Amino acid sequence: MSDSVQIRLDLTQPASQTVWVHMEWTPQWNRQILQLPVWTPGSYTVRDHAQHLHSLRLSNGSTVQKVRRLSPSRWLCELTTLEPVTLSYAIESRDLTVRTGLLDPDFASLSLASVAMEIEGFRWMPHHLEVSAPSHWQVHLPLESSVKGWLAPDFDALIDTPLHAGSFAVEPFTVHGHRHELLLIGAPPFGWPESIISDIERVCQATCDLMGTPPPAGDRYQLVLQLLEKGYGGLEHDHSAVLQFNWSALASKKGYRQLLQLVGHEYLHQWNVRRLRPVELRPYNYSQPVICEGLWFAEGITSYYDLFLPLWAGCTDQTMLLEDFGEELSSVLMSPGRSIQSLSMSAEEAWVKLYKATPASRDTQISYYRLGAAVAFCLDVRLRSFGSSLPVLLRHLWSFFGEQRRGFCRDDLHLWLSSVDSGLPAELDHWLDDTNAIPLEHSAGLIGLRLESVQQQTPHHGLSLKLSAGDLVVQRVMKNSPGMRANLVVGDEILAINGFRVRCIEAVADLMRNCSEVQVSFVRRGLMKETLLQPETAIESWRLDFDPQASSNQLALREQWFKTF
Incomplete structure (x- = not known):
């Protein structure tokens, strides 16, 4: 097809840990610019995927053409004819992370943002994907099937797709009547928890209840869980999430709770950040860092609610929630960086700070995940004191921006907040732009909770x-x-x-x-x-607990806080 790109990935030599990529298309003009994304959406730092690329070759008809490098990740070819073009190259895949790729004799786990080239002029054209893999492997992609493989409606959908291939368990589960898949890669030495499928179902269902809609991915959602000796993290996609978790943590009740929180976090990203997206990320610019203060909302709000989702799913209780949320707030309170870096600055500097942190970074920076969750808490409590809530704001933004695929900004938050109370926009600006600004102890007190310091038992030397x-x-x-x-x-x-x-x-x-x-x-x-x-x-940490002297009004507000509305 002249208006589409054909891609074939060759995984048939997994011991080489090399993915061979073959792309074909019919050019519409002689000047052809090719680019490999420099970053993976959802992980906001330059990854320079091109460092793993070699053996680049482009032919036009039967003639091999010269390709000139314009930048580390961008190439130019001046064609002599408009005959079909064939591009081939190799990607070394030795990095088992959710944002890059691994190919070895056991399985393949590939983020296609680290594999597929964007052909200028073809970004919004269909991309047809074929995958050649060892005969005993199954290939899994959350794309629509086509005659010879899979079809992505455009380049964005293609590189948003994680590819997994190998021999591993696939378990179906259902959310809001929609069929999903759970891919289990690896296994704990003591076996999987008996209730893991039903617990995951309930956490995902609770996420839908929070947002007030069925899953946006519908029947085409794939949850990939890689169980490793060491590892923790996840990456969201429109129709998928890839999680990494260590099996030693899974053996404890708290570790299992953390796994369910991770599931909820990535599942909620279907709405928040994948479809309900800050305006700076619509559309994505794959060629360079994109400064985006809205990352605090994308990750902070999601981190706040991933703690609640197991509770709403019936997998934990209120005491466990306070324990886990107390640890999050303690991390914020114990971070010297919160007196140096504001929340909006933390989000804007993600590209050069959060993902490049050193042990000394704690003194000058703070995670927009954790500080964002703390601001979400203060905002939620403040809204509830006015008879509204953060879930109501989320659903409003989803209706007006997420479902319409429109980007939102701080002014849009201001507009809605001012409809609740005229002073809220200024409060939010203070929490976002000033250091040491969030009223954590006051907010906890409003709902009958208290933050208590825990003294360090050993001498403090710093x-x-x-x-x-x-x-x-x-x-x-x-x-x-x-x-x-x-x-x-x-x-x-x-x-x-x-x-x-x-x-x-x-x-x-x-x-x-x-x-x-x-x-x-x-x-x-x-x-x-x-x-x-x-x-x-010195203070070692902080803990969040029930205030035995809470008033009836505080108790009523606390019970509301434990629920969605």
Whole structure:
């Protein structure tokens, strides 16, 4: 077809860990520009997928054409005729993450954003996909089937599609009358929880109840769960989500709860961010970073509700919710970065900070996932005090923007908030743009909850340490801590405390116990040095709990908060 692109992926040599890509199309003009996306939607940092590409070859009819590189991920070819074009190249696939790709003799897991080229002028044209795989493998894609493979209505739909191939279990489940698939890759040594399918169904059903609609993906939704020795994360798609979870965590009740929260998080993204999208991301620009303050809403609101979904599904209780949400709020309260970086700035700097964080980053930045969830909490409580709620706002935005495939911005939030109370837009701006702005303790108090500090049991020195080749090395020095006042810096090797050799992290705190001042012997750039450090007491964390003195009005508002409306 002259108005479509044909793509074939060759996975038949999995031991090579190389995917061969063959693309064919009929050009409409002589100048052809090809581009591999530099980032994967849902993961807001430049991935430079082109680093894994080699053996690029383009032929026009029977003639091999010269291809000139315009940038690391962009190529130009000046054709001599408008005969059909064949493009081939190889992608090294050795990275098992939800945003890149892996091919090995066990299975394939590919984010097609790291594999498929965009042909200029063909972005909104159909893309036909064929996959050649080992004969004993099954190939799974959440695309519509076609005669020889699968059909994506356009390039966006193609690269939004995760590809999985291999021999693994496929379990059907139903949400709101719509049939979904659960792909289980790997297995825990102690077996899967007996109720996992029904629990996932109920969490997904609770998500639909929150949004007040059936799943936007309809019958074509694929949930992929990769169970690994180590790993945690997920990536959302229009018709799918790919999750990674470690089997050791699955063995505990809390770990299983975290898995259900992860399922709910990615399932909710069907609405929030995939279809209800900040205006800066409509449409996606695959060639460069896209500055988008709306990421706080996309991830913060979703992170807030992923804690509630297992409760609404009947898989947890209110006490467990407070425990989990308390840990989220504690992370915010214990982060020095919240006094440096505002929530809107955290979202705008995602490309250069969140995904490139170092141990020292906590002192100057804060995650828009966690701070966004904290702002969602304050906004939800504030709205409920006026007789509305955050779910009502979400459903409004879905109706006016998500279903219409229109991008939204802060002004659209202002417009709706001002219909509830004229002062709410200014409050939201304060929480988004100013540091240390969110009234967490006040918001908790409004619904009969209290935030309580937990004192650290060991002496506080403010040093994060790691063992590196047998050496005890400073990895982070907390801002305004005893370690900083003692002039210790990242990279210093700690040798002794008060003359006693230390070879493990625990020994440092043990030797500081009951001491008002200690002598620290350390090495910096090969030179022996000493300093005096004065340990102190400090808050270790915060916890969220019921307030036994809550009034009847606070109790009533709290019961509303535990529910959707």
